[in-house]
Amino acid sequence: MSFEEVLSYHKCTAEDYAQFYPVDEKFIKTFKLITENENRGLNCLDWNDDFKVWGEESEGEYQRVEIFFVPCNYIH
Numbered sequence: 001m002s003f004e005e006v007l008s009y010h011k012c013t014a015e016d017y018a019q020f021y022p023v024d025e026k027f028i029k030t031f032k033l034i035t036e037n038e039n040r041g042l043n044c045l046d047w048n049d050d051f052k053v054w055g056e057e058s059e060g061e062y063q064r065v066e067i068f069f070v071p072c073n074y075i076h
Contacts, residue, residue: 005051012044 012035023031034040055062 007051008046009043010046012042016044017042 017035034042053063053065057064
């Protein structure tokens with residue numbers, strides 16, 4: 001059996017960034033350049049507790065997350 005679930009996302013907020021693992025010191029400058037620029041940023045998935053990723057591909061049942069980069073006008 002196969003199915004897909006499309007997760008919504010949003011531009012990450014300061015509250016989202018606070019939940020990230022600490023950024024390695026050598027990448028802090030780059031991270032700030034991305035996150036503090038209003039024309040840039042990172043996208044965060046709207047992940048809920050019902051969505052779980054489990055199992056191993058070698059087993060009969062497993063889940064995986066695939067991320068596709070598509071044009072802005074793409075309608076799923």
